[in-house]
Structure formats: structure tokens, C-alpha cells
Amino acid sequence: MQFDFxxxxxxxxxxxxxxxxxxxxxxxxxxxxxxLIGTAGLFISFSLSVITAYRYFFEIEKTSGAFQKIIAxxxxxxxxxxxxxxxxxxxxxxxxxxxxxxxxxISLMVHIYSLGYMKGDAGFSRFFTFLSLFSFSMxxxxxxxxxxxxxxxxxxxxxxxxxxxxxYYEKPSAVSAAKKAFIVTRFADLGFLIGILLLxxxxxxxxxxxxxxxxxxxxxxxxxxxFLGMSTMTWALLLIFMGGAGKSAMFPLHVWLPDAMxxxxxxxxxxxxxxxxxxxxxxxxxxxxxFVFSAPNALEIVGYVGGISSLFAAIIACTQIDIKRILAYxxxxxxxxxxxxxxxxxxxxxxxxxFMASMFHLFTxxxxxxxxxxxxxxxxxxxxxxxFSDMGNLRKFLPVTxxxxxxxxxxxxxxxxxxxxxxxxEILVAAFEHNKILFFIEFAVAGLTAFYMxxxxxxxxxxxxxxxxxxxxxxxFTMTIPLIxxxxxxxxxxxxPFNELVTSDxxxxxxxxxxxxxxxxxxxxIVGISTAMLFYKKExxxxxxxxxxxxxxxxxxxxxxxxxxxxxxxxxxxVFRFISEPIAVFDKKVIxxxxxxxxxITNFSSEKIKGMQSGQLQHYAFAFVxxxxxxxxxxxxxxxx
Amino acid sequence: xxxxxxxxxxxxxxxMFFIGIYGFITRKNLFTILMSTELVLNAGxxxxxxFNKYFYPDNLQGHFFALFIISVxxxxxxxxxxxxxxxxxxxxxIDAEKINEMKY
Numbered sequence: 141m142q143f144d145f146x147x148x149x150x151x152x153x154x155x156x157x158x159x160x161x162x163x164x165x166x167x168x169x170x171x172x173x174x175x176l177i178g179t180a181g182l183f184i185s186f187s188l189s190v191i192t193a194y195r196y197f198f199e200i201e202k203t204s205g206a207f208q209k210i211i212a213x214x215x216x217x218x219x220x221x222x223x224x225x226x227x228x229x230x231x232x233x234x235x236x237x238x239x240x241x242x243x244x245x246i247s248l249m250v251h252i253y254s255l256g257y258m259k260g261d262a263g264f265s266r267f268f269t270f271l272s273l274f275s276f277s278m279x280x281x282x283x284x285x286x287x288x289x290x291x292x293x294x295x296x297x298x299x300x301x302x303x304x305x306x307x308y309y310e311k312p313s314a315v316s317a318a319k320k321a322f323i324v325t326r327f328a329d330l331g332f333l334i335g336i337l338l339l340x341x342x343x344x345x346x347x348x349x350x351x352x353x354x355x356x357x358x359x360x361x362x363x364x365x366x367f368l369g370m371s372t373m374t375w376a377l378l379l380i381f382m383g384g385a386g387k388s389a390m391f392p393l394h395v396w397l398p399d400a401m402x403x404x405x406x407x408x409x410x411x412x413x414x415x416x417x418x419x420x421x422x423x424x425x426x427x428x429x430x431f432v433f434s435a436p437n438a439l440e441i442v443g444y445v446g447g448i449s450s451l452f453a454a455i456i457a458c459t460q461i462d463i464k465r466i467l468a469y470x471x472x473x474x475x476x477x478x479x480x481x482x483x484x485x486x487x488x489x490x491x492x493x494x495f496m497a498s499m500f501h502l503f504t505x506x507x508x509x510x511x512x513x514x515x516x517x518x519x520x521x522x523x524x525x526x527x528f529s530d531m532g533n534l535r536k537f538l539p540v541t542x543x544x545x546x547x548x549x550x551x552x553x554x555x556x557x558x559x560x561x562x563x564x565x566e567i568l569v570a571a572f573e574h575n576k577i578l579f580f581i582e583f584a585v586a587g588l589t590a591f592y593m594x595x596x597x598x599x600x601x602x603x604x605x606x607x608x609x610x611x612x613x614x615x616x617f618t619m620t621i622p623l624i625x626x627x628x629x630x631x632x633x634x635x636x637p638f639n640e641l642v643t644s645d646x647x648x649x650x651x652x653x654x655x656x657x658x659x660x661x662x663x664x665x666i667v668g669i670s671t672a673m674l675f676y677k678k679e680x681x682x683x684x685x686x687x688x689x690x691x692x693x694x695x696x697x698x699x700x701x702x703x704x705x706x707x708x709x710x711x712x713x714x715v716f717r718f719i720s721e722p723i724a725v726f727d728k729k730v731i732x733x734x735x736x737x738x739x740x741i742t743n744f745s746s747e748k749i750k751g752m753q754s755g756q757l758q759h760y761a762f763a764f765v766x767x768x769x770x771x772x773x774x775x776x777x778x779x780x781x
Numbered sequence: 782x783x784x785x786x787x788x789x790x791x792x793x794x795x796x797m798f799f800i801g802i803y804g805f806i807t808r809k810n811l812f813t814i815l816m817s818t819e820l821v822l823n824a825g826x827x828x829x830x831x832f833n834k835y836f837y838p839d840n841l842q843g844h845f846f847a848l849f850i851i852s853v854x855x856x857x858x859x860x861x862x863x864x865x866x867x868x869x870x871x872x873x874x875i876d877a878e879k880i881n882e883m884k885y
Contacts (some may be wrong), residue, residue, distance in 0.1 A: 741803075750885040751885070753884050753885045754881065754884050755880075755882060755883050755884030756877075756878065756881050756884075757814075757877050757880070757882030758805070758806050758807070758877055758878075761805055761806050762806050765802055765806065
């Protein structure tokens with residue numbers, strides 16, 4: 141059965157219209173009305189996405205056993221020449237439809253949640269305007285038909301992230317966090333842009349369908365001229381991955397993500413946990429056939445970057461006390477998992493297990509991480525603090541938050557039957573089959589993940605008796621409904637048969653349950669949970685003993701391996717001193733100097749000759765006559781000659 | 782009819798022209814300056830008539846041009862006097878040296 145998918149453009153456009161409407165009329169509307177408009181728009185988008193997904197996966201016919209790629213809409217937008225044109229369109233394939241579901245679902249949940257969380261805030265309407273802008277940009281990014289459209293929306297999500305991190309613009313820390321996020325990702329996007337140019341120069345196209353066609357010219361024609369030991373294609377894909385690593389907060393471009401927690405908590409849930417930060421993973425997945433066939437060494441680097449990031453972030457997460465920062469590092473660690481899974485994946489069938497696992501983990505992670513952040517928001521809403529040293533025993537006061545948070549913790553730790561177990565297990569299997577080093581890193585991280593999540597859980601909901609100024613109370617129903625919905629999702633989505641829906645070559649394949657890997661990884665998680673329970677369930681001194689035992693290593697991890705300091709050193713001591721300052725001097729002395737010099741000369745000479753304008757009529761007449769006489773004499777002389 | 786050579790006429794007009802210029806530059810009274818201008822104009826008119834008569838006796842353009850100059854001079858004199866009166870009302874003065882507000 142064939143369907144007309146051209147309506148899918150509205151999935152993207154409705155949030156944009158909501159953005160325009162609330163942006164222009166937001167000042168005149170009641171704030172709650174703006175919120176409702178944004179929420180309703182997202183609800184329509186979500187419904188359309190669900191319909192599209194249902195039709196795409198279950199009703200249309202497959203061509204030779206694979207889901208076809210459908211261009212639902214295409215507009216030639218910038219036409220430079222016959223071959224060079226930038227289009228805007230909608231591309232439907234398994235991964236883009238999966239992302240549509242993730243984005244619209246999480247965004248809808250966050251919208252509903254924010255109706256309660258942001259209530260009474262002065263910038264309520266502005267907040268929803270930016271949320272709509274973000275949803276529009278992110279949806280435009282995932283349905284991009286060509287890499288240039290993706291880049292355009294990539295920058296748009298960057299700017300909406302900037303606006304939302306800096307939402308509390310009276311707070312200097314929020315402003316500097318917003319700037320940091322923008323500058324770091326922008327720096328990474330420079331690599332992305334160069335990568336796009338290199339890639340399109342080598343292959344002659346921007347179009348994803350042509351680029352990733354496994355029998356197409358882009359892959360078959362080879363990888364271009366070698367440069368510094370690697371082919372042009374490898375360089376191009378590595379530079380593109382640099383953009384992806386910047387957005388996805390991969391090591392060493394991760395420094396912005398923890399600071400981005402200065403934004404309102406729903407924003408962290410939507411942008412910095414579930415959607416925008418996985419854009420890098422999505423980018424690699426989108427160009428996956430190119431990575432596999434043209435630049436396998438680039439793909440290997442992707443895998444190692446993912447592995448290092450996930451270990452690095454998990455270690456830091458064990459030492460922090462700000463609950464949102466712990467979740468931020470946990471996000472970085474889980475995205476590392478996804479990158480790693482892509483890195484160890486091959487193409488097609490069983491080989492593509494890593495690809496499928498990565499997409500699966502992206503999907504499940506979006507659910508439980510959004511749930512964790514929204515739960516954290518609910519806790520912060522009740523306690524008015526981000527640090528769990530101010531919390532304890534909250535389970536009595538926040539029953540709904542407590543249960544949903546616990547479900548999310550189980551899901552992220554990979555305890556069956558919660559969603560995280562299934563996806564994490566696939567990743568571990570894929571890693572085990574391709575790269576043992578990465579497998580052991582991930583195996584260790586699985587234990588660390590369980591430990592730091594339950595350290596957070598026990599410190600917040602159990603632990604010491606804490607005296608609160610005002611008794612914490614459960615959040616309003618607009619906030620608890622998304623929590624309950626997402627916790628059901630965190631249990632249920634693990635059972636979605638991803639191997640039949642989202643695979644590297646769009647063909648379903650059989651997966652086997654690897655008990656030999658699943659059992660040890662669950663055991664590892666249980667060890668992590670029990671350790672956390674031992675340390676933090678009741679107030680005791682075991683954790684301080686362990687801290688003093690670890691000594692220096694603990695301090696290094698507590699200070700996030702001094703990465704912020706390193707960046708400050710590089711920027712302040714090297715970039716600012718040796719590049720920016722000379723440029724500033726050049727600008728002041730040479731550029732401004734030239735302009736000021738011209739102005740000074742003009743001023744000086746006019747000072748000198750202004751006396752000629754004496755106001756004396758007869759002086760002018762004399763000058764005029766003598767001038768005429770001189771000209772007459774010259775003419776006479778010339779004629780004589 | 783006594784024949785007057787053209788050089789005489791041109792000498793007269795040149796003399797009138799430069800006397801006019803001299804007066805324009807040196808006299809302080811605005812009326813005298815206006816009169817000097819008239820001299821310059823008339824020198825020009827005289828030249829037109831003289832050249833017309835001696836070189837192109839069959840044509841009349843020079844004569845007509847002289848008539849035009851006279852009428853323009855009359856209009857200009859009326860305008861100039863009006864301006865001078867306006868200046869006098871403002872400055873109580875028609876000394877060209879003292880009317881020097883329009884300077885740097």
C-alpha cells in the first residue's frame with residue numbers, strides 16, 4: 141500500500157508557527173495561553189509522527205525486504221548552479237522516523253511539565269517560545285534531506301540551546317554557561333563545516349540519499365587524495381564527527397554540558413539529555429554507510445572517543461554532588477555508549493548489530509534520561525536546591541517522584557526488564573564481538589553507572605534525616621503526569637523489536653540473547669547498586685573512608701580532571717595572549733590607526749585653511765577674479781603655443 | 782558718419798570692465814558694489830554690440846543680446862536693492878566689511 145507522506149512537513153512547521161505566534165504576540169497573551177499554544181502544537185506534531193511511524197513501519201510495502209527511504213517533500217532553496225544547490229526537504233527513513241517520535245514525545249512531555257514547573261515565572265511566554273523554536277529546529281535537523289540542511293538546523297538548535305541555557309539572564313553564571321556552550325559547539329561546528337565542504341567537494345553532492353547509497357558513486361569512487369597519511373574522505377568524516385562530538389559533548393569537547401545545567405530543568409531534560417545532545421550520534425548514524433565503506437579508521441576513532449567519554453564521565457559522575465551535574469555527566473557517559481556502539485558496528489544484517497544497538501539505546505536513553513531530569517526538576521522544585529547535601533529522606537514527601545525516579549535509575553543501570561537493560565546489552569554484545577578493549581571499558585562503566593545513579597538516589601530519597609525550612613510537597617499534576625508516562629515508557633520501550641525496525645541497512649535481522657554477556661553485566665550493575673546502598677542508604681562513614689583511601693585520585697575526579705582549568709589555561713594563556721592580543725593590537729593600532737590618521741589629517745588641514753572662509757564678500761570676489769585671471773592667462777599661453 | 786575703429790570700442794569696454802571689477806572689490810558700500818556690477822554688465826553689452834556691428838553687420842543677435850543684458854540687469858538691480866534693504870533692516874548697516882556673519 142502506498143501513502144502520500146507530504147503532510148509530514150507539518151510535523152516540522154507546526155512548532156515553527158507556534159514559535160512565530162507566541163514570539164510575536166507573546167507579550168499580549170496571557171502567559172498560560174502561550175504555553176497552551178506551544179503544547180497543543182507539539183501534541184499535533186506528536187500525533188502526526190505516531191501516524192507516520194505506524195504507516196511507515198507497518199503499512200507500506202518494503203522493497204526487497206528493506207524499508208525504503210522516502211523523500212516526502214523537497215524544495216530547491218538555494219540554486220547556485222545545475223549541480224550545486226541547497227535543498228530543504230523531508231527525508232523519511234527508519235532513523236529519522238524514530239527521532240521524530242523521540243523528539244515530539246519528549247518535547248510534548250517537557251511542554252506539559254513546564255506548564256507546572258515554570259508557573260509564575262516572569263519569562264513564561266518567552267520560555268515556551270524558545271521551546272517551540274528548539275522543537276522546530278531539532279525536527280528540521282532529523283528530517284534533513286541533505287547535509288547542508290542539517291547544518292542549517294544544527295546551528296539553529298545551537299542557538300536555541302544558547303537562548304534556553306541563558307534563560308535566567310540575570311544570573312551571571314547562566315550567561316557565562318550559555319556563552320560557553322555556544323562557543324564550544326560553534327568551534328566544533330567549524331570542523332563540521334570544513335568537513336561538509338571537503339565531503340561535497342570529493343563526492344560532488346550534498347544529498348544524503350546519494351551519499352549513503354551503498355551502490356552509489358559517493359562510496360564506490362574511492363576516497364580521494366591522501367593527505368597527511370589519511371584519505372580526504374577520512375579527513376572529511378573526522379571533521380564532521382568533530383561537529384558531532386561538540387554537540388554530543390564527547391571528550392574533549394564536553395566542557396559545556398555540565399555548565400549547561402544552569403538552564404531551567406525541563407530544558408536540560410529536553411535539550412541536554414534526550415534530543416540535541418544525541419544529534420552527534422544521529423549525524424554519524426546518518427552518514428553510517430560512508431563511515432563503514434570509505435573511512436573505517438574514522439569509525440574506529442568514533443568508537444574510541446565514545447569509550448573514553450563514557451568512562452571519563454562516569455568517573456566524574458561518582459564524585460559530584462549537584463544532582464543535575466551528575467545527570468549531565470551520566471548523559472555524556474550514555475552518549476559515549478551510543479558512539480561506541482556505532483564505532484564497533486559493521487554494515488548490514490548481524491554485522492550491523494552495533495548500529496541497531498546505538499539507535500535502540502538512543503531511544504531508551506531519551507525516555508529514562510528525560511524522566512531522570514524531570515524527576516530532578518521535581519526534587520529541585522520541592523527543595524529549592526541542586527545539591528543533594530541539602531536533601532535526604534525525601535521519599536516520604538515526594539512519593540510519585542520517588543517511584544518514577546527509582547524506575548529510571550533501574551532503567552539506566554540496566555536491570556531487566558527495564559528499557560536500559562535491552563539496549564545496553566546489545567551494545568555490550570556488539571562491543572564484545574568487535575573490540576575487546578572497548579567491551580571491558582563499557583563493562584566497567586555499566587557498574588559505575590549503577591553506582592553513581594544509586595548514590596544519587598539514596599542520597600536524595602534515603603540517607604540522613606534532613607530538616608527542611610518548609611515541608612517539601614509533591615509537585616502539581618502537570619508535572620507528575622509526564623513523570624508517570626515516561627516511567628511507563630522506561631519500562632515498556634525495551635520490548636520494542638528494534639532489530640526489525642531500525643537497522644543499518646533497513647532490513648530486519650535476528651538477534652540472539654547472549655546470556656553469557658547479559659548475566660555478568662547485570663551482576664556488575666547489582667554490585668554497583670549494592671555498593672551505593674552500603675555507602676549511602678544509612679548515614680555512615682564508609683564513603684569518607686573510601687574517599688580518603690582514594691586520596692588524590694578522588695580529588696582529581698572531583699575537579700573533573702581539571703579540564704575546565706586546562707581549557708582556561710589554553711584560552712587565557714595561549715589563545716588570548718598570543719593570538720587575540722596581537723590581533724587586538726593590530727586592530728587598534730593599524731586598522732583604527734589608519735582611520736584615525738585620516739580623520740586627524742583632515743581635521744588638521746581644515747583648521748589651517750578655515751581662515752579662508754572669512755565671511756568677507758570682497759575677499760571671495762578677489763579670489764574669484766584672480767582665479768579667473770590666472771585661468772585666462774594659462775589659456776592664452778596654451779593658445780599661443 | 783564718423784567711422785570709429787573697433788579697437789576704441791573694445792578699449793572702452795575693457796576699461797569699463799576692469800573699473801567695475803576694481804570697484805566691486807574695493808568699495809565698501811553695497812550700493813557702490815551694485816553700481817560696479819552694472820559697469821561690468823554694460824561692458825559686456827557694449828562688446829556684443831561692437832562685435833556684431835563690425836564683424837556680422839547682416840545679423841542682429843548681438844543687438845538682441847545687448848537688449849537682453851539690459852533687461853536682466855534691470856531685474857537684477859531691483860533684486861539687489863531689495864536684498865540690500867533687507868540687509869539694512871537686519872544689520873542697520875550696508876557696509877560690506879561689517880556683514881561677515883557667514884564665516885567658519
